[in-house]
Amino acid sequence: MKKLTGAVVFCLWCMLLMTEISLAAVPEDFSFKGLRLGDSVEQMVERLGEPDFDTEMYLRGVPVIRYTYSADQRVYVSAVDKRVVEIFCKSKQYVGPHGVCYGATRAGLTRAFGQSEHKRLAGNIYYMYYNPANGQEKMLLEMEPEKYYLLSWTYTSLNVDGEDAIIVTTNPENSEGSKGKRFNYGGIPTE
Numbered sequence: 001m002k003k004l005t006g007a008v009v010f011c012l013w014c015m016l017l018m019t020e021i022s023l024a025a026v027p028e029d030f031s032f033k034g035l036r037l038g039d040s041v042e043q044m045v046e047r048l049g050e051p052d053f054d055t056e057m058y059l060r061g062v063p064v065i066r067y068t069y070s071a072d073q074r075v076y077v078s079a080v081d082k083r084v085v086e087i088f089c090k091s092k093q094y095v096g097p098h099g100v101c102y103g104a105t106r107a108g109l110t111r112a113f114g115q116s117e118h119k120r121l122a123g124n125i126y127y128m129y130y131n132p133a134n135g136q137e138k139m140l141l142e143m144e145p146e147k148y149y150l151l152s153w154t155y156t157s158l159n160v161d162g163e164d165a166i167i168v169t170t171n172p173e174n175s176e177g178s179k180g181k182r183f184n185y186g187g188i189p190t191e
Contacts, residue, residue: 024114027133029097030155032087035075037137037157039084041067044075051075059086060158090152104150109141116141121160128160 030036034047044067045051051067056079058064063079064086073094076086092102098112109116109127116127124142131137140154 025129025132025139027131029113029129030131030134030137030139032089032096032153032155035084035087037084037087037134037155041077041082044077044084048073048075060160062158085158086154086156088152088154094153096153100150102150102152106143106148109150113139119160126154 035044039047048069051069053068055066055068056063057066059066059076062085064076065079067075067077069075070091072089072091074088075084076088077083078085090102095101100108100112104112106127113129116129119126119128119140121140125145125148126140126142129139129141131139134157136157138156138160140156140160141150142152142154143149144151
């Protein structure tokens with residue numbers, strides 16, 4: 001009986017170890033408070049409430065409407081089809097999938113989501129995970145550059161590479177569809 005119990009415990013321990021090693025981001029990890037990329041504006045309001053204000057702009061070369069809930073929480077919706085294309089959160093109170101929150105370490109992120117692609121965007125360091133159900137959807141976790149702890153979450157279906165990774169505000173005085181003054185992502189205005 002002891003041998004059988006020992007064998008069962010050993011098998012369970014091995015399965016737990018294999019599960020721990022094979023952890024990777026899953027489709028359920030790509031939602032923010034129940035809001036998913038591709039959801040409608042109505043679904044956004046249903047899950048997050050009414051935003052404080054909205055702004056028409058370009059994000060990574062795509063015309064969007066930015067819905068601002070606070071300085072730490074914004075949702076970007078395609079101006080064309082009114083679907084969520086990006087969600088940003090820098091709130092220290094937000095608790096994401098697997099209990100991951102602001103200040104999480106690299107080891108904690110690896111335990112929660114598996115190995116990631118490391119990327120430098122606009123001078124910031126990100127751990128990037130792809131949605132296994134939709135390779136266009138990415139979860140970008142911004143890391144503090146010296147101590148490597150989690151600063152912010154970005155869920156996006158937009159391209160994060162190349163020159164289009166900038167925000168361009170619209171200028172109502174220009175003709176419709178033309179681009180106004182260019183801004184880099186969170187930095188000093190550039191021409």
